[in-house]
Amino acid sequence: MAELPEVTPELRELVRGGFDLHIHIAPDTVERRIDDVSLARRFAEVGLVGFILKSHYTSTAERAAVVRGVVPGIQAKGAITLNRAVGGMNPIAVEIAGREGARTVWMPTVDSANEREHLAEMGPDANLPVWAKLEFELREAGIDADPVAVVGADGAVLPETRDVLAAIARNDMVLATGHLSNEEAVAVVDAAFEAGVRHIVVTHPDFPSQNMPVEQQVELAARGAFIERCFTQPHTGKCSWEQWLDGIRAVGAEQSVLSTDLGQVKNPPVEDGLPLMAARLLDAGFSEEEVRTMAVTNTRRLAGIDG
Secondary structure (H helix, E strand, C coil): CCCCCCCCHHHHHHCCCCEEEEECCECCCCCCCCEHHHHHHHHHHHCCCEEEECCCCCCCHHHHHHHHHHCCCCEEECEEECCHHHCCCCHHHHHHHHHCCCCEEECCCCCEHHHHHHHHHHCCCCCCCCHHHHHHHHHHCCCCCCCECCECCCCCECHHHHHHHHHHHHCCCEEECCCCCHHHHHHHHHHHHHHCCCEEEECCCCCCCCCCCHHHHHHHHHCCCEEEEECHHHHCCCCCHHHHHHHHHHHCHHHEEEECCCCCCCCCCHHHHHHHHHHHHHHCCCCHHHHHHHHHHHHHHHHCCCC
């Protein structure tokens, strides 16, 4: 990991009012750097307005409501990820999560066919995310299930996926593509727009199991999807900072959104992620206006705070 820039008051001010759309914090199935209430208090101290609680295994809508009650003024919001633990491609789970106030629905991550195949190729000793250890432990214990399918053998979106997309549209939630393959992500994005989903995020396309070509990212952005850039991918060496920056240049600030994906014990504090990305962007020649567009304007829009 390269040496980190200093988080200065100027960087804090540049991202003031921003919202972190993608974090992993305690309580969780693995050890995390900080718990949700403590992070909400820390966000209030540094001028960030809120975060979406992501779990690979459970809905966090009720948990987010508790955080909002304990730390008034911070917009903690819940989410659901469509892995096997919630029944996979389960429109009832999405509907309930939406009615409880969840903001984001991630397509399968740890249980996507694409991620399962990538993990099998890499093995347990590779440079893997912290949740991968749990996945290997579950399989060794015989606790396993088939990957969650989102498309059929012909590449067409399955009926149950369309039912999920209808629930997302009905509850005006954000669809995030999770760890789908590039072909699956394109098919789901197309079907989501057809279903009337208004907010779509292509989840960290620089992640190793995805590695989406820049040309495809640009095409999806042109259709109206936001392309997510997370701090953890380049910071932990899962992609280079050059690849990360080149992707933003190609897509443009208007359709790019910054998230941290932080909360891991060995990584920087979650509240430092946005200003650290801002420092990298400024050093690479991006303007302060472009940084605020990606870190504040677009994050608040997707969080449902501003329109």
